[in-house]
Amino acid sequence: MRIDERIAAHHDSLTPQERRAAATLLEHLDDLATYRAAELADLAGVSRATMSRLFRSLGFEDFDEVREHLRGLRGTGEPRRVDGAPDVETLAAAEHASIVRALEHPRLPEVAGLLALAQRVLVVGWRNSYPVALHLRGQLAQARDDVRIAPVPGQTTGEELVGLGADDVIVVVAFRRRPAHLGAFLDAARATGASVVLIGDPSAVAHASRASVWVECPLQHTLAFDSYAAPMALVSLLADGVLATHRRRGPARVRAITETYERLGEVE
Structure with a gap:
């Protein structure tokens, strides 16, 4: 208790x-x-x-x-101050160590290859993991076609799995505190025949056997709230790997997106 x-x-x-x-x-x-x-x-x-x-x-x-x-x-991810606020140098060192651990994961090139060659990519995340999943979807969409995010606000995830198959990849971002139905979702995702990549902090290792590829990414929790600097750095590295794989189509897509931004006046 x-x-x-x-x-x-x-x-x-x-x-x-x-x-x-x-x-x-x-x-x-x-x-x-x-x-x-x-x-x-x-x-x-x-x-x-x-x-x-x-x-x-x-x-x-x-x-x-x-x-x-x-x-x-x-x-367990509950926001709580335990040892007081650290000095800036200590905090920066802890952040750096977490980012290095995340980016040195040996299976990241494999994941980047899967994401680059898949017919479709579905990125899934809930709660605190959703911003990471949304960022991953946004970065991948710059480099390749047909990248979706789930759940769409106000919707569920079941319908997103229908129609996926062996040529597709499902990326599940599952940092603490995860929804109780994560295990059932991973089982349903694997049942589609798609490759399932699970990205989470060490506490998600209990679900690793349900995924095709398990990528452990640490969270830095020196402060009361978890820092997602390492997951966001991991997202950038994966997207960069996908863009590098699409040596011709990737840059052409980036240019086309930039031109569309300019025509619509959406960004400065």
């Missing part, structure tokens, strides 16, 4: 002082782990002993165990 759920479950059995301490925990839940136990006790106006008793009443040995609990929640 999450710490807020534990507080709710044990609330009636807490002493008045422990309830006061619990209220302070709930007020500072978003940045709880950035405090020390003594600071939380001072904020609540209770003794350190009372705060320690509250932790034990909630099933935690001490505040260090509360921190580990919060790190576990952060590891």
Whole structure:
């Protein structure tokens, strides 16, 4: 149980002082782990002993165990400050390491080849993964024909699979926190006969066996919210690989798109 759920479950059995301490925990839940136990006790106006008793009443040995609990929640993608904001150099180094890991994945050339040679490409993503999927679709559409995105806002994904076959590729972007029906969708995608590329953070490895190609891409989560710098860099590398494969048609398509932009006055 999450710490807020534990507080709710044990609330009636807490002493008045422990309830006061619990209220302070709930007020500072978003940045709880950035405090020390003594600071939380001072904020609540209770003794350190009372705060320690509250932790034990909630099933935690001490505040260090509360921190580990919060790190576990952060590891599932839940926005939560755990260790405070890092300095810029530390954050930049972590971002750089994530991007390098993503771009060094050994199967990226294979994926780029599949995307370049497929008859049709369907890119799928939900929740936080949708912007990555949409960006991938937009970049691929510059380099090749017939690239679709799903789900279209307000629509479902089932109809997008009908008609796909062995000459097609389905790219599923599945970073945490993923929809519960992801497994069923991957099974249905494989059943079409199309090649299925699954791109996700390490927590998606449980679904890897359902895909033709599994591409692990780390998320950087030093801050409260996940950074998608590495996935976006991966998208750029894949699109570049597709454009390089289409040495003649790709540049001609880019020029045609640019001319259309100019005629319509859509971009500066």
